[in-house]
Amino acid sequence: MSSRPRKLFLAALAGERQARPPIWLMRQAGRYLPEYREIRGRAASFLDFCYTPAFAVEATLQPIRRFGFDAAILFSDILVIPDALGQMVAFESGEGPRLDPIVDAAGLAKLAEEPDWMRLAPAFETLERVKTALPGDVALIGFCGAPWTVASYMIAGRGTPDQAPARLFAYRQPKLFAQLIERLVEASTAYLLRQLAAGAEAVQIFDSWAGVLPPAEFERWCVAPVAAVIAKVRASAPNAQIIAFPRGAATQLGKFAHVPGLAAIGLDTAVEPRVAIEALPGRIALQGNLDPLALVAGGAGLDEGVDRVLGGFGERAHIFNLGHGILPETPVEHVERLVARVRKA
Ligand code: CP3
Numbered sequence: 001m002s003s004r005p006r007k008l009f010l011a012a013l014a015g016e017r018q019a020r021p022p023i024w025l026m027r028q029a030g031r032y033l034p035e036y037r038e039i040r041g042r043a044a045s046f047l048d049f050c051y052t053p054a055f056a057v058e059a060t061l062q063p064i065r066r067f068g069f070d071a072a073i074l075f076s077d078i079l080v081i082p083d084a085l086g087q088m089v090a091f092e093s094g095e096g097p098r099l100d101p102i103v104d105a106a107g108l109a110k111l112a113e114e115p116d117w118m119r120l121a122p123a124f125e126t127l128e129r130v131k132t133a134l135p136g137d138v139a140l141i142g143f144c145g146a147p148w149t150v151a152s153y154m155i156a157g158r159g160t161p162d163q164a165p166a167r168l169f170a171y172r173q174p175k176l177f178a179q180l181i182e183r184l185v186e187a188s189t190a191y192l193l194r195q196l197a198a199g200a201e202a203v204q205i206f207d208s209w210a211g212v213l214p215p216a217e218f219e220r221w222c223v224a225p226v227a228a229v230i231a232k233v234r235a236s237a238p239n240a241q242i243i244a245f246p247r248g249a250a251t252q253l254g255k256f257a258h259v260p261g262l263a264a265i266g267l268d269t270a271v272e273p274r275v276a277i278e279a280l281p282g283r284i285a286l287q288g289n290l291d292p293l294a295l296v297a298g299g300a301g302l303d304e305g306v307d308r309v310l311g312g313f314g315e316r317a318h319i320f321n322l323g324h325g326i327l328p329e330t331p332v333e334h335v336e337r338l339v340a341r342v343r344k345a
Contacts, residue, residue: 009022015282021318025335057075060075068138081188099158130199142204145208147184147185147188148213203233205226241264290320290338291323295326
């Protein structure tokens with residue numbers, strides 16, 4: 001008889017505080033790892049890398065082997081959804097993503113009704129293969145971008161400092177923008193359901209650009225679409241464990257308090273843990289929120305930052321993470337130091 005190993009990450013997501021918090025890091029696979037740079041150099045492009053299970057499986061597992069994190073996250077990108085909807089997406093090395101921008105109704109009409117599931121099949125194969133390769137106590141996370149954040153790249157066609165193109169589009173053509181958001185709600189829901197069917201035990205919705213929206217727009221373009229994705233996913237998969245990461249939500253964090261079915265909220269670096277504890281009910285676990293720059297810096301600054309995060313969440317269920325993705329210049333030894341300190345806690 002063998003009992004299933006307990007997964008700390010899933011227990012914390014269920015709302016139970018753990019003796020030591022589970023830990024994983026956003027962008028834990030990537031350029032700060034020499035073994036990632038080595039295999040990344042063998043693919044013709046970043047999207048080819050994502051769509052080749054041999055590479056994606058390996059990239060997903062690399063940080064688990066090196067650091068023993070409590071969760072692995074599918075190696076992919078949020079922009080595979082516009083790609084699978086037929087929009088041109090490319091990653092220029094060192095310059096970030098480039099898309100064929102959607103500027104009007106004709107651009108929107110060019111998108112496919114549904115994502116090309118054949119194009120996304122490698123992500124599901126990657127999840128299946130990672131699931132069988134993971135140690136029994138490590139959970140597997142799938143993800144997608146939130147409709148607002150994905151739409152902001154689809155409209156601007158590139159990264160921008162403030163997502164001004166999408167904000168202007170939403171003010172000038174709200175009906176058209178709502179149609180794009182609705183399409184992304186449907187595509188994201190179907191994509192997450194397929195990831196859960198392929199073995200993901202939890203999924204995270206990355207709303208990296210939530211913080212540029214004023215209150216009414218935050219409700220309409222961030223909270224409502226994320227809540228719709230959660231409701232629709234859970235209508236088909238009632239036990240789906242879903243984390244939302246509304247980066248920059250600040251004083252608007254409490255708007256997630258009433259989103260049904262939300263298991264956890266990812267907190268960005270600027271959120272005071274006490275404020276999140278008060279703004280969100282106890283059933284919602286809190287994830288975060290060490291400054292990625294403290295991890296770059298290392299030393300006493302890192303230790304102090306880690307201790308403040310560890311001590312900040314009181315009796316709340318807490319999942320240790322960064323407040324945003326790990327930076328490429330992060331020394332590997334600093335990540336080792338971080339993990340050791342969290343494990344000792
Ligand atoms: O967390 C993980 O380890 C899983 C993989 C993952 C990637 N991107 C890999 C990636 C995840 C979860 C993402 C999410 C993502 N992608 C977000 C939301 C989170 C966030 O960081 O705010 C966003 C906004 C994107 C879009 C994106 N992808 C941009 C803007 C860029 C270029 C900037 C950069 O860091 O280069 C990417 C490329 C990308 N996605 C890389 C990786 C490892 C680097 C490209 C490479 O290795 O060649």
